[in-house]
Amino acid sequence: MNQARFRHFGEAQHDDWALIDNRFRDYVADAPRRVLGHLQRLAGDHHGYPVDRYEHSLQTATRALRDGADEEMIVCALLHDIGDELAPANHAEIAAAILEPFVDPLNAWMIRHHELFQGYHYRHFFGQDPHVREQYRDHPAYERTVRFCDHWDQTSFDPDYDTLPLEHFMPMVERVLGRTPHGGLPDPLPEEALR
Numbered sequence: 001m002n003q004a005r006f007r008h009f010g011e012a013q014h015d016d017w018a019l020i021d022n023r024f025r026d027y028v029a030d031a032p033r034r035v036l037g038h039l040q041r042l043a044g045d046h047h048g049y050p051v052d053r054y055e056h057s058l059q060t061a062t063r064a065l066r067d068g069a070d071e072e073m074i075v076c077a078l079l080h081d082i083g084d085e086l087a088p089a090n091h092a093e094i095a096a097a098i099l100e101p102f103v104d105p106l107n108a109w110m111i112r113h114h115e116l117f118q119g120y121h122y123r124h125f126f127g128q129d130p131h132v133r134e135q136y137r138d139h140p141a142y143e144r145t146v147r148f149c150d151h152w153d154q155t156s157f158d159p160d161y162d163t164l165p166l167e168h169f170m171p172m173v174e175r176v177l178g179r180t181p182h183g184g185l186p187d188p189l190p191e192e193a194l195r
């Protein structure tokens, strides 16, 4: 048996759930590969920008790396715009949700708010207040979010920059997203369930 046989949960037996639980753990372990696969989908469509979102993502991570950021921050930089394709109206939420179980809560906050902080560099072109991020000046993640946007994110639209390839970052993504998530996973089903 490699698939559960129930048609609704009321029919499910221990061995059904043991099988699903086992597959779930493999599926969780494989998540970094799927996340990177999705990141690669950002290649091609540049939305009018000088570089596409894939190049922008790699470039943001490269600048963070060359600036001496730690591995977790580099992974945040690499993935910060991964939600652009699926949620263009609130893309930061997607990256924050992917990263949040594995990173410092302040880094998750940084990613969740990077779009608002990044607006410092362009909101005035749209008749909006570029200083909205100042409402968070006393937040413990304020300085790192300013640094993220000002030094790495808003600067990473240069088609001539010497950007590192995805392969350079793959082991970092595997390590960070391979951590035990905050709060852990449910315990495996007990052996006696494997009847």
Ligand SMILES: [Fe+2]
Binding pocket: 056, 060, 080, 081, 153
């Ligand atoms: Fe960005």
